Amino acid sequence: MDKALMAMSLEEEDVPFDMMDLPEYSSCERNVFSVIGRLLNPDCQKMASLILDMPRKWQKYDRARGVALSKEKFQFIFSSENDLDEILMKGFQTFNEWGLAIKRWENTPPVDYLQFVLLWVQLRNILVNHYTVEAIMTFGDVVGQVIEVAFDPKKSQSRGFVRVKILFDVSKPLRKSKVFNLPRGAGQANIEYFYEKVQKRCYSCQRLTHDQSVCPILVKIRQDQAISRRMDKVFDKPIPEPVLKKSDPLFGVLEKSQVGIQPVLGRPRIAPEVLEGMRQYLLVAEGEERKIREERVKRTVFEAESSSASQKSILRLEPPPIISRDPMKGKGLVFGYGSDDSSTQSERIIPHGPKLLSAAIQAAAPSVRKPRNSDMQDESSAVNVFGDSSPFQDGSTGYKIGLFEASPSGTKLKGSNPRKRPGKNIRRFKGSVNGGFNGAGSKKEGLEIGVIEKKKTQRKVGRSTQSCKAKYS
Known part of the structure; x- marks a missing residue:
């Protein structure tokens, strides 16, 4: 036993294993027609139920196959690209009334993969003097990066809202409203936001990733209150680290208010790629040339901050939004009862088919x-x-x-005149009294004889019916 223990080594090197680069070891060809998704609230969404129910919900019973990759991530493989594009065109989707983050498969996904979802947001309570594309873009940037604006200033607006498509970070809260200070002392405007297809969220912090019963903010507040009661200690908020340190080439060139996270938008004021380009631009110069370049950087940032469009394109490197003339683009079929937007009416689906x-x-x-x-x-x-x-x-x-x-x-369907026919018991009783339909009560030859025999039969049936009623009454 001692020799066996001495022979064992506790310091073995953990060398990674090299995977063979062969076609049979890769599933990239199969994954081309697939989507990767993520459960935003795994505590309220069961992965097994999702894999079985989503093809039925998409009406792709035999053309979609689900794979559970982990507790939160999943994959659906489709038989054709048309089915894949149809699912992605549906926009934001939910399961068990909680949201899902779904994107097309990528061979090398970025760091923020499945961190953002596309949402259509309705902007309400817009003042009459700010019904412009630029103002609507500014109102929408507060809740997320605006990708598309569904607004046509040359057409009539029959609805009391304007729709914008945003790229929303699922770690951020869904803002219900925001107060804007209007220029020239015109007062304030309270813009309200309504998120389409979003069902459940945390009622405390308005996030899509958990329920109110397990909200981390409430849990942290309760823990801090319990510790402060036991130790009589007040906890101060931690001071955030500065973005520009003394060793940074941009220290002293840009102010603290020009870098970091914008508190209202929740996004960096200047993209990291732009900051890194400024650093490289300053490091390659010395002496008087360095001071000239610092002044150029200051002037460029100051001019870019003068308008929201230049801030988006130059400082944050965000693509310009798409301007759509269809105010209800991407809304899809809305089922209702007695509504003009109801798609249950066949005339609206195929008006001239x-x-x-x-x-x-x-x-x-x-x-x-x-x-x-x-x-x-x-x-x-x-x-x-x-x-x-x-x-x-x-x-x-x-x-x-x-x-x-x-x-x-x-x-309603117009009904025809019903047949006037006596009840079953009366027909059976008439047949037994007359000796059957082919008996003495049938019509004889000649019109006069037939009419006389018919009247006699009716009198007999009438007397027999009266006697039956008297007998059983």
């Missing part, structure tokens, strides 16, 4: 003969021709083909 029934009648015209002297339309005649076995009579949604009439509750 061909009628399926008329096409079927035209296809069946050579083999089906229409009845003569008929004033009914093609729809009613088709019902008579096909009969009860017609595939166009009843649909899965309860739709029926025929003549319709107006009613207090809308339109």
